[in-house]
Amino acid sequence: MDKKNIKKVVLAYSGGLDTSIIIPWLKENYNNCEVIAVSGDVGQGTELDGLEEKAIKTGASKLIVCDLKEEFIQDYVYPTVQAGAIYENRYMLGTSFARPIIAKRIAEIALAEGADAICHGCTGKGNDQVRFELAIKAFAPDMHIIAPWREWNLKSRDQEIDYAEAHNIPLKINRETNYSKDKNIWHLSHEGLDLENPANEPQYEKPGFLEMGVSPIDAPDKPTYITIHFEKGIPTMLDGKTLNGVEMVSALNKLGGENGIGLADLVENRLVGMKSRGVYETPGGAILYHAHEVLETITIDKETARIKQYLSIKFADIVYNGQWYTPLREALSAFVNETQKTVTGDVTLKLYKGNIINAGVTSPYTLYDEEVATFDEDDVYDQKDSAGFINLFGLPIKVKAKLDQKRNNK
Numbered sequence: 001m002d003k004k005n006i007k008k009v010v011l012a013y014s015g016g017l018d019t020s021i022i023i024p025w026l027k028e029n030y031n032n033c034e035v036i037a038v039s040g041d042v043g044q045g046t047e048l049d050g051l052e053e054k055a056i057k058t059g060a061s062k063l064i065v066c067d068l069k070e071e072f073i074q075d076y077v078y079p080t081v082q083a084g085a086i087y088e089n090r091y092m093l094g095t096s097f098a099r100p101i102i103a104k105r106i107a108e109i110a111l112a113e114g115a116d117a118i119c120h121g122c123t124g125k126g127n128d129q130v131r132f133e134l135a136i137k138a139f140a141p142d143m144h145i146i147a148p149w150r151e152w153n154l155k156s157r158d159q160e161i162d163y164a165e166a167h168n169i170p171l172k173i174n175r176e177t178n179y180s181k182d183k184n185i186w187h188l189s190h191e192g193l194d195l196e197n198p199a200n201e202p203q204y205e206k207p208g209f210l211e212m213g214v215s216p217i218d219a220p221d222k223p224t225y226i227t228i229h230f231e232k233g234i235p236t237m238l239d240g241k242t243l244n245g246v247e248m249v250s251a252l253n254k255l256g257g258e259n260g261i262g263l264a265d266l267v268e269n270r271l272v273g274m275k276s277r278g279v280y281e282t283p284g285g286a287i288l289y290h291a292h293e294v295l296e297t298i299t300i301d302k303e304t305a306r307i308k309q310y311l312s313i314k315f316a317d318i319v320y321n322g323q324w325y326t327p328l329r330e331a332l333s334a335f336v337n338e339t340q341k342t343v344t345g346d347v348t349l350k351l352y353k354g355n356i357i358n359a360g361v362t363s364p365y366t367l368y369d370e371e372v373a374t375f376d377e378d379d380v381y382d383q384k385d386s387a388g389f390i391n392l393f394g395l396p397i398k399v400k401a402k403l404d405q406k407r408n409n410k
Contacts, residue, residue: 001117001144006030009146010110011119012102012132013037013063014044015051017171017178018121021163022148023058026119030146033116037063038109040102042072043185043246058169066105069185073245076101076324077186081288082233082343083336084296084308085316090266091278092285093319094187099128100324103135111140119146127271131322138325157192185249187282188212195277198267202279212281213257216354223352224259225359226252228291230347233340235288249284256283259351271321290356291347298366299342308339 009026013019023035037055041048048065055063076097087093103120110118118136122129124147133145154160157178164171180191188211194200204215229237235248243251256262262283270276296305311332318329345363349356371378 003030006033006116006144006146008034008036008113008115009117009119010036010038010106010113010115011060012106012121013039013051013055013060014121015039015047015054016121017157017160017164018123018149020054020058020169020171021160021167022119022121023055023060024167024169025148025152025163026146027059029151035060035119036109036113036115038106039063039065040098040105041065041067041069042098042102043069044183047183054170058167064109066109068101068105069246070244072098072101073185073249077249077285078234078245079333079336080315080319081285081292082340083315083332084289084293084312085319086289086312087316087320088266088268090264091268091280091320092187092262092264092282092289093316094184094280094282094285095128095182095189096131096320096322097324098182098184098186099131099322100135103132104139104325107136107139107143110143115143117144117146119148121149122147123149125270125272125274127320127322130271134322135325183211185246185253186285187280189281190279191276195279198277202263202265204263210263210281212253213262213283214260216260216263219258219260219353221353223350223357224255225348225350226255226287227346227348228288229345230292230295231344233292233336233343235291249288252284252287254284255351256287257281259283260354261351261356262286263354287349287351287356291349292343294347294349294358294361295343295345295363298361298368299345299363300339301367304339308336311335 009030011019011022011026023037026033026035037060039048039051051065052063080093080097085093087096106118118140120129120132122132129147129149136143136145154163157180161171161178179193179195182189190202190209195202203209205217227239228235236242238248238251262281262285264280264282266280267275267277300308315329315332315336318324318326318332323329342363342365344365345361348360350359351357371380
Protein backbone atom coordinates (compact mmCIF):
# COMPACT_ATOMS: atom_id res chain seq x y z
CA MET A 1 0.00 0.00 0.00
CA ASP A 2 1.25 3.49 -0.89
CA LYS A 3 2.17 5.47 2.23
CA LYS A 4 0.03 8.43 1.17
CA ASN A 5 -3.06 6.20 1.30
CA ILE A 6 -2.48 5.36 4.97
CA LYS A 7 -4.41 7.92 6.97
CA LYS A 8 -5.31 5.96 10.12
CA VAL A 9 -3.10 3.43 11.92
CA VAL A 10 -3.88 1.26 14.93
CA LEU A 11 -0.72 0.71 16.97
CA ALA A 12 -0.11 -2.17 19.39
CA TYR A 13 1.06 0.06 22.22
CA SER A 14 2.83 -0.99 25.41
CA GLY A 15 4.51 2.29 26.30
CA GLY A 16 7.89 0.56 26.24
CA LEU A 17 10.90 1.80 24.33
CA ASP A 18 9.87 0.58 20.89
CA THR A 19 6.26 1.70 20.83
CA SER A 20 7.06 4.99 22.62
CA ILE A 21 9.08 6.21 19.66
CA ILE A 22 6.87 4.59 17.02
CA ILE A 23 4.04 7.13 17.43
CA PRO A 24 6.12 10.16 16.37
CA TRP A 25 7.95 8.03 13.80
CA LEU A 26 4.65 7.04 12.18
CA LYS A 27 3.49 10.64 12.02
CA GLU A 28 6.82 11.72 10.51
CA ASN A 29 6.96 8.95 7.93
CA TYR A 30 3.29 8.37 7.10
CA ASN A 31 2.02 11.86 6.28
CA ASN A 32 1.00 12.83 9.82
CA CYS A 33 -1.48 9.94 9.92
CA GLU A 34 -3.85 9.46 12.83
CA VAL A 35 -2.45 6.96 15.33
CA ILE A 36 -4.83 5.07 17.61
CA ALA A 37 -2.89 3.36 20.38
CA VAL A 38 -4.28 0.06 21.72
CA SER A 39 -3.01 -1.72 24.82
CA GLY A 40 -4.13 -5.21 25.71
CA ASP A 41 -4.10 -5.58 29.49
CA VAL A 42 -2.89 -9.10 30.14
CA GLY A 43 -1.60 -8.24 33.58
CA GLN A 44 1.25 -5.77 33.05
CA GLY A 45 0.22 -4.01 36.26
CA THR A 46 1.91 -0.67 36.85
CA GLU A 47 3.30 -0.63 33.30
CA LEU A 48 -0.11 0.71 32.26
CA ASP A 49 0.06 3.66 34.67
CA GLY A 50 0.13 7.01 32.89
CA LEU A 51 -0.05 5.32 29.50
CA GLU A 52 -2.94 7.38 28.12
CA GLU A 53 -1.27 10.70 28.91
CA LYS A 54 1.99 9.50 27.40
CA ALA A 55 0.38 8.17 24.22
CA ILE A 56 -1.55 11.38 23.57
CA LYS A 57 1.42 13.62 24.38
CA THR A 58 3.56 11.77 21.84
CA GLY A 59 0.96 12.11 19.10
CA ALA A 60 -1.75 9.45 19.43
CA SER A 61 -5.36 10.54 18.94
CA LYS A 62 -6.47 8.25 21.77
CA LEU A 63 -5.55 5.16 23.78
CA ILE A 64 -7.82 2.16 24.04
CA VAL A 65 -7.04 -0.22 26.92
CA CYS A 66 -8.68 -3.66 26.77
CA ASP A 67 -8.92 -5.77 29.91
CA LEU A 68 -8.05 -9.24 28.62
CA LYS A 69 -6.71 -10.83 31.80
CA GLU A 70 -9.40 -13.39 32.63
CA GLU A 71 -9.93 -14.35 28.98
CA PHE A 72 -6.17 -14.70 28.64
CA ILE A 73 -5.96 -17.13 31.55
CA GLN A 74 -9.07 -19.17 30.75
CA ASP A 75 -8.82 -19.41 26.95
CA TYR A 76 -5.06 -19.39 26.33
CA VAL A 77 -3.07 -20.19 29.48
CA TYR A 78 -5.16 -22.98 30.99
CA PRO A 79 -5.55 -24.90 27.69
CA THR A 80 -1.76 -24.80 27.30
CA VAL A 81 -1.23 -26.05 30.85
CA GLN A 82 -3.79 -28.81 30.26
CA ALA A 83 -1.75 -29.83 27.22
CA GLY A 84 1.41 -29.96 29.34
CA ALA A 85 3.07 -27.81 26.69
CA ILE A 86 6.44 -26.35 27.70
CA TYR A 87 8.79 -25.13 24.98
CA GLU A 88 12.16 -26.91 24.96
CA ASN A 89 11.50 -28.31 28.44
CA ARG A 90 11.92 -24.99 30.23
CA TYR A 91 9.98 -22.06 28.75
CA MET A 92 6.39 -21.80 29.98
CA LEU A 93 5.34 -19.72 26.96
CA GLY A 94 4.50 -16.51 28.84
CA THR A 95 5.04 -14.15 25.94
CA SER A 96 4.00 -16.64 23.28
CA PHE A 97 0.36 -17.16 24.21
CA ALA A 98 -0.17 -13.53 25.22
CA ARG A 99 0.42 -12.25 21.68
CA PRO A 100 -2.51 -13.96 19.91
CA ILE A 101 -5.17 -12.56 22.24
CA ILE A 102 -3.69 -9.03 22.05
CA ALA A 103 -3.36 -9.15 18.26
CA LYS A 104 -6.89 -10.49 17.86
CA ARG A 105 -8.32 -7.56 19.83
CA ILE A 106 -6.17 -5.06 17.90
CA ALA A 107 -7.42 -6.49 14.61
CA GLU A 108 -11.02 -6.20 15.78
CA ILE A 109 -10.49 -2.57 16.81
CA ALA A 110 -8.72 -1.74 13.55
CA LEU A 111 -11.68 -3.04 11.57
CA ALA A 112 -14.18 -1.22 13.78
CA GLU A 113 -12.21 2.05 13.51
CA GLY A 114 -11.85 1.78 9.74
CA ALA A 115 -8.06 1.82 9.98
CA ASP A 116 -5.83 1.54 6.93
CA ALA A 117 -3.05 -0.32 8.74
CA ILE A 118 -1.94 -2.01 11.94
CA CYS A 119 1.51 -1.29 13.37
CA HIS A 120 3.58 -3.27 15.87
CA GLY A 121 6.98 -2.70 17.45
CA CYS A 122 8.41 -6.21 17.11
CA THR A 123 11.97 -6.55 15.88
CA GLY A 124 12.92 -8.37 12.69
CA LYS A 125 14.99 -10.80 14.76
CA GLY A 126 12.31 -11.91 17.17
CA ASN A 127 9.35 -14.27 17.40
CA ASP A 128 6.70 -11.69 18.23
CA GLN A 129 6.54 -10.25 14.71
CA VAL A 130 5.33 -13.66 13.54
CA ARG A 131 2.89 -14.12 16.42
CA PHE A 132 1.30 -10.71 15.90
CA GLU A 133 1.08 -10.93 12.15
CA LEU A 134 -0.30 -14.49 11.99
CA ALA A 135 -3.08 -13.49 14.39
CA ILE A 136 -3.81 -10.34 12.38
CA LYS A 137 -4.04 -12.41 9.20
CA ALA A 138 -6.56 -14.68 10.92
CA PHE A 139 -8.96 -11.81 11.78
CA ALA A 140 -8.12 -9.02 9.32
CA PRO A 141 -6.54 -10.80 6.34
CA ASP A 142 -6.56 -7.74 4.08
CA MET A 143 -5.15 -5.29 6.63
CA HIS A 144 -1.82 -3.64 5.79
CA ILE A 145 0.84 -4.22 8.47
CA ILE A 146 3.58 -1.73 9.34
CA ALA A 147 6.67 -3.06 11.15
CA PRO A 148 9.03 -0.10 11.77
CA TRP A 149 11.97 -2.32 12.69
CA ARG A 150 11.86 -3.57 9.09
CA GLU A 151 11.76 0.00 7.74
CA TRP A 152 13.61 2.53 9.88
CA ASN A 153 17.34 3.18 10.09
CA LEU A 154 17.63 2.63 13.83
CA LYS A 155 19.90 -0.32 14.49
CA SER A 156 19.96 -0.72 18.28
CA ARG A 157 18.17 0.06 21.51
CA ASP A 158 20.79 2.74 22.21
CA GLN A 159 19.80 4.48 18.99
CA GLU A 160 16.15 4.19 20.00
CA ILE A 161 16.96 5.95 23.28
CA ASP A 162 18.76 8.68 21.30
CA TYR A 163 15.62 9.12 19.17
CA ALA A 164 13.41 9.29 22.27
CA GLU A 165 15.64 11.90 23.91
CA ALA A 166 15.71 13.98 20.74
CA HIS A 167 11.89 13.94 20.65
CA ASN A 168 11.46 14.56 24.42
CA ILE A 169 9.78 11.21 24.94
CA PRO A 170 9.94 10.11 28.62
CA LEU A 171 11.23 6.58 29.26
CA LYS A 172 11.12 4.37 32.35
CA ILE A 173 14.48 2.81 31.52
CA ASN A 174 18.08 3.94 31.17
CA ARG A 175 21.01 2.65 29.18
CA GLU A 176 22.51 0.75 32.12
CA THR A 177 19.37 -1.20 33.07
CA ASN A 178 17.98 -1.51 29.59
CA TYR A 179 16.99 -5.18 29.68
CA SER A 180 14.41 -6.14 27.11
CA LYS A 181 11.48 -7.28 29.25
CA ASP A 182 8.01 -8.64 28.70
CA LYS A 183 5.61 -8.75 31.63
CA ASN A 184 2.12 -10.11 32.08
CA ILE A 185 0.14 -11.85 34.79
CA TRP A 186 1.82 -15.17 33.91
CA HIS A 187 5.50 -14.25 33.73
CA LEU A 188 8.34 -11.78 33.31
CA SER A 189 11.15 -12.24 30.78
CA HIS A 190 14.61 -10.67 30.80
CA GLU A 191 16.86 -10.47 27.72
CA GLY A 192 19.82 -8.40 26.57
CA LEU A 193 22.79 -6.67 28.24
CA ASP A 194 24.94 -9.11 30.25
CA LEU A 195 22.44 -11.93 29.62
CA GLU A 196 23.37 -12.02 25.94
CA ASN A 197 26.48 -13.98 26.95
CA PRO A 198 25.42 -17.42 28.29
CA ALA A 199 28.62 -17.50 30.33
CA ASN A 200 27.26 -14.78 32.62
CA GLU A 201 25.29 -15.84 35.67
CA PRO A 202 21.95 -14.04 36.11
CA GLN A 203 22.09 -11.60 39.01
CA TYR A 204 19.20 -13.13 40.97
CA GLU A 205 20.39 -11.70 44.29
CA LYS A 206 20.95 -8.19 42.90
CA PRO A 207 18.23 -5.82 44.14
CA GLY A 208 15.75 -4.98 41.39
CA PHE A 209 16.61 -7.79 39.00
CA LEU A 210 13.81 -10.13 40.03
CA GLU A 211 10.37 -8.54 40.12
CA MET A 212 7.98 -11.44 40.78
CA GLY A 213 9.84 -13.09 43.63
CA VAL A 214 13.15 -13.75 45.32
CA SER A 215 16.16 -15.93 44.67
CA PRO A 216 15.92 -19.40 46.27
CA ILE A 217 18.88 -18.34 48.42
CA ASP A 218 16.80 -15.53 49.91
CA ALA A 219 13.63 -17.62 50.31
CA PRO A 220 12.40 -18.58 53.81
CA ASP A 221 13.91 -21.58 55.59
CA LYS A 222 10.39 -22.81 56.38
CA PRO A 223 8.37 -24.67 53.70
CA THR A 224 4.92 -23.55 52.53
CA TYR A 225 2.19 -26.15 51.95
CA ILE A 226 -0.60 -25.54 49.43
CA THR A 227 -3.45 -27.63 48.03
CA ILE A 228 -4.84 -26.99 44.54
CA HIS A 229 -8.15 -28.49 43.38
CA PHE A 230 -8.65 -29.19 39.67
CA GLU A 231 -11.88 -29.79 37.74
CA LYS A 232 -11.25 -31.46 34.37
CA GLY A 233 -7.71 -30.13 34.31
CA ILE A 234 -8.62 -26.57 35.30
CA PRO A 235 -7.47 -25.24 38.71
CA THR A 236 -10.54 -23.95 40.55
CA MET A 237 -9.67 -23.87 44.26
CA LEU A 238 -6.61 -22.98 46.32
CA ASP A 239 -6.55 -24.20 49.93
CA GLY A 240 -10.32 -24.68 49.83
CA LYS A 241 -11.13 -21.24 48.37
CA THR A 242 -12.74 -20.94 44.93
CA LEU A 243 -10.78 -18.60 42.65
CA ASN A 244 -11.19 -17.40 39.09
CA GLY A 245 -8.24 -17.52 36.71
CA VAL A 246 -6.76 -14.13 37.56
CA GLU A 247 -7.15 -14.74 41.30
CA MET A 248 -5.59 -18.21 41.06
CA VAL A 249 -2.54 -17.17 39.07
CA SER A 250 -2.03 -14.04 41.18
CA ALA A 251 -2.20 -16.00 44.44
CA LEU A 252 0.22 -18.66 43.18
CA ASN A 253 2.56 -15.98 41.85
CA LYS A 254 2.75 -14.53 45.36
CA LEU A 255 3.30 -17.88 47.06
CA GLY A 256 5.73 -19.10 44.42
CA GLY A 257 7.63 -15.82 44.29
CA GLU A 258 8.09 -15.74 48.06
CA ASN A 259 9.63 -19.22 47.90
CA GLY A 260 11.94 -18.65 44.93
CA ILE A 261 9.88 -20.82 42.58
CA GLY A 262 9.78 -20.64 38.80
CA LEU A 263 13.14 -19.22 37.68
CA ALA A 264 14.33 -20.46 34.29
CA ASP A 265 17.58 -19.59 32.55
CA LEU A 266 17.81 -21.03 29.04
CA VAL A 267 19.18 -20.66 25.57
CA GLU A 268 16.21 -21.29 23.30
CA ASN A 269 15.82 -21.72 19.56
CA ARG A 270 13.87 -18.81 18.15
CA LEU A 271 11.42 -19.35 15.31
CA VAL A 272 13.61 -17.28 12.96
CA GLY A 273 16.48 -19.72 13.50
CA MET A 274 18.91 -18.10 15.93
CA LYS A 275 19.59 -19.11 19.49
CA SER A 276 18.64 -16.59 22.18
CA ARG A 277 19.34 -16.49 25.92
CA GLY A 278 16.53 -15.50 28.24
CA VAL A 279 15.79 -15.53 31.95
CA TYR A 280 12.16 -16.08 32.93
CA GLU A 281 10.17 -15.65 36.13
CA THR A 282 7.04 -17.82 36.18
CA PRO A 283 6.31 -18.64 39.84
CA GLY A 284 2.60 -19.41 39.66
CA GLY A 285 2.92 -21.08 36.29
CA ALA A 286 5.63 -23.45 37.49
CA ILE A 287 3.36 -24.52 40.36
CA LEU A 288 0.36 -25.09 38.09
CA TYR A 289 2.28 -27.11 35.51
CA HIS A 290 3.75 -29.26 38.27
CA ALA A 291 0.46 -29.80 40.10
CA HIS A 292 -1.41 -30.63 36.90
CA GLU A 293 1.24 -33.17 35.89
CA VAL A 294 1.06 -34.82 39.31
CA LEU A 295 -2.72 -35.17 39.08
CA GLU A 296 -2.49 -36.71 35.63
CA THR A 297 -0.19 -39.45 36.95
CA ILE A 298 -3.15 -41.04 38.75
CA THR A 299 -5.99 -40.06 36.39
CA ILE A 300 -4.73 -40.83 32.87
CA ASP A 301 -3.83 -44.29 31.58
CA LYS A 302 -0.32 -45.07 30.35
CA GLU A 303 -0.93 -45.13 26.58
CA THR A 304 -3.00 -41.90 26.58
CA ALA A 305 -0.34 -40.23 28.72
CA ARG A 306 2.40 -41.30 26.27
CA ILE A 307 0.57 -39.91 23.24
CA LYS A 308 -0.32 -36.74 25.13
CA GLN A 309 3.31 -36.26 26.14
CA TYR A 310 4.41 -36.64 22.53
CA LEU A 311 1.78 -34.19 21.26
CA SER A 312 2.64 -31.67 23.99
CA ILE A 313 5.93 -30.98 22.21
CA LYS A 314 4.04 -30.09 19.03
CA PHE A 315 1.50 -28.05 20.99
CA ALA A 316 4.34 -26.02 22.54
CA ASP A 317 5.87 -25.43 19.11
CA ILE A 318 2.51 -24.25 17.77
CA VAL A 319 2.08 -21.77 20.63
CA TYR A 320 5.68 -20.57 20.40
CA ASN A 321 5.39 -20.12 16.63
CA GLY A 322 2.24 -18.00 16.85
CA GLN A 323 -0.05 -20.57 15.25
CA TRP A 324 -2.81 -20.40 17.86
CA TYR A 325 -5.55 -19.66 15.32
CA THR A 326 -5.00 -22.75 13.19
CA PRO A 327 -6.97 -25.96 12.59
CA LEU A 328 -4.13 -28.04 14.02
CA ARG A 329 -4.10 -26.19 17.34
CA GLU A 330 -7.87 -26.55 17.57
CA ALA A 331 -7.62 -30.28 16.81
CA LEU A 332 -4.93 -30.80 19.43
CA SER A 333 -6.99 -28.88 21.98
CA ALA A 334 -9.94 -31.16 21.22
CA PHE A 335 -7.73 -34.17 21.98
CA VAL A 336 -6.46 -32.54 25.18
CA ASN A 337 -10.00 -31.72 26.32
CA GLU A 338 -10.96 -35.37 25.90
CA THR A 339 -8.04 -36.46 28.08
CA GLN A 340 -9.01 -34.00 30.81
CA LYS A 341 -12.45 -35.46 31.58
CA THR A 342 -11.07 -37.37 34.56
CA VAL A 343 -8.34 -34.92 35.63
CA THR A 344 -10.22 -33.86 38.75
CA GLY A 345 -8.84 -33.94 42.25
CA ASP A 346 -6.53 -32.35 44.82
CA VAL A 347 -2.78 -31.91 44.74
CA THR A 348 -0.81 -30.90 47.82
CA LEU A 349 2.64 -29.41 47.29
CA LYS A 350 5.46 -28.22 49.52
CA LEU A 351 7.25 -25.08 48.32
CA TYR A 352 10.76 -24.71 49.64
CA LYS A 353 13.70 -22.60 48.38
CA GLY A 354 12.97 -22.91 44.68
CA ASN A 355 11.73 -26.50 44.92
CA ILE A 356 8.24 -27.87 44.34
CA ILE A 357 7.92 -31.07 46.36
CA ASN A 358 5.02 -33.51 46.05
CA ALA A 359 3.05 -33.85 49.29
CA GLY A 360 0.00 -35.89 48.26
CA VAL A 361 -2.56 -36.35 45.46
CA THR A 362 -6.14 -37.67 45.43
CA SER A 363 -8.86 -38.02 42.81
CA PRO A 364 -12.31 -39.62 42.59
CA TYR A 365 -11.18 -40.91 39.17
CA THR A 366 -7.88 -42.35 40.30
CA LEU A 367 -6.49 -45.32 38.39
CA TYR A 368 -4.15 -46.19 41.22
CA ASP A 369 -5.24 -49.27 43.20
CA GLU A 370 -3.25 -49.71 46.37
CA GLU A 371 -4.35 -53.34 46.71
CA VAL A 372 -2.94 -54.16 43.27
CA ALA A 373 0.27 -52.17 43.71
CA THR A 374 1.11 -53.25 47.26
CA PHE A 375 4.27 -55.15 48.17
CA ASP A 376 2.32 -56.76 51.00
CA GLU A 377 0.08 -59.79 50.67
CA ASP A 378 -2.96 -59.34 48.43
CA ASP A 379 -5.81 -61.35 46.92
CA VAL A 380 -6.17 -59.59 43.54
CA TYR A 381 -2.83 -60.20 41.81
CA ASP A 382 -1.29 -63.60 41.08
CA GLN A 383 2.43 -63.06 40.77
CA LYS A 384 2.79 -66.40 38.93
CA ASP A 385 1.01 -64.82 35.94
CA SER A 386 4.04 -62.62 35.27
CA ALA A 387 6.10 -65.60 34.04
CA GLY A 388 3.93 -66.10 30.97
CA PHE A 389 3.87 -62.38 30.30
CA ILE A 390 7.67 -62.16 30.42
CA ASN A 391 8.01 -65.15 28.10
CA LEU A 392 5.80 -63.51 25.50
CA PHE A 393 7.19 -60.02 25.99
CA GLY A 394 10.75 -61.33 25.69
CA LEU A 395 10.07 -63.73 22.81
CA PRO A 396 11.59 -61.50 20.08
CA ILE A 397 14.79 -61.09 22.14
CA LYS A 398 15.03 -64.84 22.77
CA VAL A 399 14.40 -65.76 19.12
CA LYS A 400 17.00 -63.30 17.84
CA ALA A 401 19.59 -64.52 20.36
CA LYS A 402 19.06 -68.20 19.39
CA LEU A 403 19.28 -67.42 15.66
CA ASP A 404 22.42 -65.33 16.21
CA GLN A 405 23.99 -68.27 18.03
CA LYS A 406 23.22 -70.59 15.12
CA ARG A 407 24.71 -68.17 12.62
CA ASN A 408 27.84 -67.64 14.73
CA ASN A 409 28.38 -71.39 15.11
CA LYS A 410 28.38 -72.08 11.37
